[in-house]
Amino acid sequence: MAEAPHQQATDAGLGCDWIAVDWGTTHLRAWAMDAGAQALDQASSADGMAGLAQDGFEPALIALIAPWLSSDRCVPVIACGMVGSRQGWVEAAYRATPCTALADETTRPQVADPRIAVHIAPGISQNSPADVMRGEETQIAGFLALNPRFDGVICLPGTHSKWVQVSAGEIVSFQTFMTGEMFATLSRHTVLRHSVTEGWDDAAFDAALSDALSRPERLAARLFTLRADGLLHGQPGGVARAKLSGALIGAELAAAKPYWLGMNIALIGAPDLCATYARALNTQGATPVTLDSAPMTRAGLAAIRKQIEDMP
Amino acid sequence: MAEAPHQQATDAGLGCDWIAVDWGTTHLRAWAMDAGAQALDQASSADGMAGLAQDGFEPALIALIAPWLSSDRCVPVIACGMVGSRQGWVEAAYRATPCTALADETTRPQVADPRIAVHIAPGISQNSPADVMRGEETQIAGFLALNPRFDGVICLPGTHSKWVQVSAGEIVSFQTFMTGEMFATLSRHTVLRHSVTEGWDDAAFDAALSDALSRPERLAARLFTLRADGLLHGQPGGVARAKLSGALIGAELAAAKPYWLGMNIALIGAPDLCATYARALNTQGATPVTLDSAPMTRAGLAAIRKQIEDMP
Structure with a gap:
């Protein structure tokens, strides 16, 4: 595939080290990240999980992030959210509470494009009362990375608001x-x-x-x-x-x-x-x-x- | 308008004295009634209030009840429900609680067809807490006609469930x-x-x-x-x-x-x-x-x- 001059120029300008992706039911958001975890550029589309068949995820992702890719190397793409659900790209099995917010492993879908290596973060489940989250655990992991000694409750208001009890670095329980x-x-x-x-x-x-x-x-x-x-x-x-x-x-x-x-x-x-x-x-x-x-x-x-x- | 043989035969067989109509948001139901308040025939359609413009009510009604009509006389049609709302055929102003369930007057839309005289029953409103009903008051009036000494609460479960306090023949208060x-x-x-x-x-x-x-x-x-x-x-x-x-x-x-x-x-x-x-x-x-x-x-x-x- 021939590179468009714009892509080459953008890539050269960005020096993108990896790509962060928040992929929910109705939206897809991506950031080109430097090695120091700063966002260099951002992009978003309406290609949420709900509107995609399984073979539609890779093209939707590439369509959004192509300007940040270079044909001479492979960048990691780290994604969280409903993209890892059973109806998503590939199922990333839930981790069960009590557990750390930060996942210790990821699930990797097969991709055809050699320029990306995709990792999908697992969600978290609670057995009783039955409850699940996908995406919020990554926000909590980010918050705890910045505030490692936090003890208390994190509320994530939204379509499905979550109340999450956090103690000693772990998610103890939550309610949606x-x-x-x-x-x-x-x-x-x-x-x-x-x-x-x-x-x-x-x-x-x-x-x-x-x-x-x-x-x-x-x-x-x-x-x-x-x-x-x-x-x-x-x-x-x-x-x-x-x-x-x-x-x-x-x-x-x-x-x-x-x-x-x-x-x-x-x-x-x-x-x-x-x-x-x-x-x-x-x-x-x-x-x-x-x-x-x-x-x-x-x-x-x-x-x-x-x-x-x-x-x- | 020439009468179809079927209509004449039906009419002759029915001896319909008046027509009862329950006209809600999504449905239209009618009964051919004898003079003793027994139903002789029934008919229904999906011509609810929500799907009709103001000039669509008379044709929708006639389409449903034509087999019961005769060209040589005019029968009363008594209707209740959302047909009397502001978006209905003609607005039948609310009566305010406390009041009897049985309306003492009706609202009459203009009709072109000489075979029907249409009466629409008013709904009931409550000032505070603000509440309204259209149609349920007629069911309550029917219940009280059969049970005139009833004192207690009438619950009408449905799309908008009503709880109605009835005492000494009056609707005292209600909650939807x-x-x-x-x-x-x-x-x-x-x-x-x-x-x-x-x-x-x-x-x-x-x-x-x-x-x-x-x-x-x-x-x-x-x-x-x-x-x-x-x-x-x-x-x-x-x-x-x-x-x-x-x-x-x-x-x-x-x-x-x-x-x-x-x-x-x-x-x-x-x-x-x-x-x-x-x-x-x-x-x-x-x-x-x-x-x-x-x-x-x-x-x-x-x-x-x-x-x-x-x-x-």
């Missing part, structure tokens, strides 16, 4: 809440789609949060009230959106209280969502620290990369 | 739970679609119900456990379906406890769903009576029909 996916499906696929629109109202969020924390069982009734308040009292769609978020996050905090009460809390996730969770936890007297998820993912993948290098 | 719509959207539009399939398991329902009643705030965590139990322990899809139902109905019963605890309870709805709610209530020592919704709707519409006849 479908809060983000419930918010998305309720606001798009139910009668609430007529009542919940863009916009936000902090006071409405706070009130719904407080109500949900004190009466968490009333969720299904609270949801229909959002519709009826729109019909009868002209409640704005942004107020309804903030109330829906407050009702769902309030129920999550009520159920996750054994995790966070009196604990050190680190929030890892998208900055806007972390700010919402931090606001909610602040009302309960908890003061989490917040970290953006992307640098934690890169730090975790860099820790895996270092382990692979150190292997005999 | 989005339980049915949550079940549908969670099992179809989230990651649970991989784990929840057809099938059922009574013991799994009972266990999930009991768990939800004792820890109702844990809903979002319980949902993800359904997914993880499928992935890790091969939990069958029918077991997951029964657990999802138990988790949602358990949360509803926990929140609705002030309505049903120590009360007379009547369940009005689809027989299968009522049986599930009855089973759930039985575990809590409550012993509801169950009634099929269709005859209650007809009895309620018949009571409205009688009021219209009696008007000067």
Whole structure:
């Protein structure tokens, strides 16, 4: 295959040592990394795991990272996330709790392209109550690489929010809440789609949060009230959106209280969502620290990369 | 318009006095009624309110009931449900609680066909907490026409389950739970679609119900456990379906406890769903009576029909 001049120039300019990949259900994100674990470039696409057949993973990856590749050498590609699930590229079997966040081995899919050597990090499972994660363990490994003495709880808000108890460098237990996916499906696929629109109202969020924390069982009734308040009292769609978020996050905090009460809390996730969770936890007297998820993912993948290098 | 021989024959055979119509969001059901409030024939179609523009209601109705009509007279058509909403045929303004279940007036859309005189029953609203119903009030009116001395709570399970406090012939208060719509959207539009399939398991329902009643705030965590139990322990899809139902109905019963605890309870709805709610209530020592919704709707519409006849 002839190299395009652009690729050669980019590669020469980058000096890319390895490639970090966060490959989830609906997204594919990659970073060209130097030997010191700094990102030199980034790229992303909508080629998430859910939209790919097994033979579609390598082409989707190459399409995204080709500008960073050089025909004269093979670079390691370290990936985490749903790419390692049974429906992914190759299944990377779960490690079971209690365990370190950092994987001690990876799974390697067969690849046709000689320029890459792909490693996929395993997820973590918990036998009882049954629970699983894929991708979050790498963010936690990155956080612990930077904060090796942390003892407490890590909350990773998102589509499937995770609360993870960490002690003595190990993941002791964790619990997943479908809060983000419930918010998305309720606001798009139910009668609430007529009542919940863009916009936000902090006071409405706070009130719904407080109500949900004190009466968490009333969720299904609270949801229909959002519709009826729109019909009868002209409640704005942004107020309804903030109330829906407050009702769902309030129920999550009520159920996750054994995790966070009196604990050190680190929030890892998208900055806007972390700010919402931090606001909610602040009302309960908890003061989490917040970290953006992307640098934690890169730090975790860099820790895996270092382990692979150190292997005999 | 020339009458088709079939229509004439049908009409002659039926002797239809009036027509009862239950017109919801996704369905249209009609019954040809005799003067004594017995159904002589029935018909239904998928021409629900949600799929019709304002000028589509009369043609959809005529298409369904034409065989019952005669060119030489005009029959009353009494309808209830979402047909009277703002997005329906004509808006039938809500009556506010506390009020009788039986409407004292109807709203009449303009119709082009001289063979029908259409009456639409109003819904009922509650100012605070904001809530609305359209259609259920007519089922309740039918139930109270048959049980005029009933005092207690009527539960109407469904897409939007209603718990209605009835005393001295009036609807005192009510509360809607989005339980049915949550079940549908969670099992179809989230990651649970991989784990929840057809099938059922009574013991799994009972266990999930009991768990939800004792820890109702844990809903979002319980949902993800359904997914993880499928992935890790091969939990069958029918077991997951029964657990999802138990988790949602358990949360509803926990929140609705002030309505049903120590009360007379009547369940009005689809027989299968009522049986599930009855089973759930039985575990809590409550012993509801169950009634099929269709005859209650007809009895309620018949009571409205009688009021219209009696008007000067």
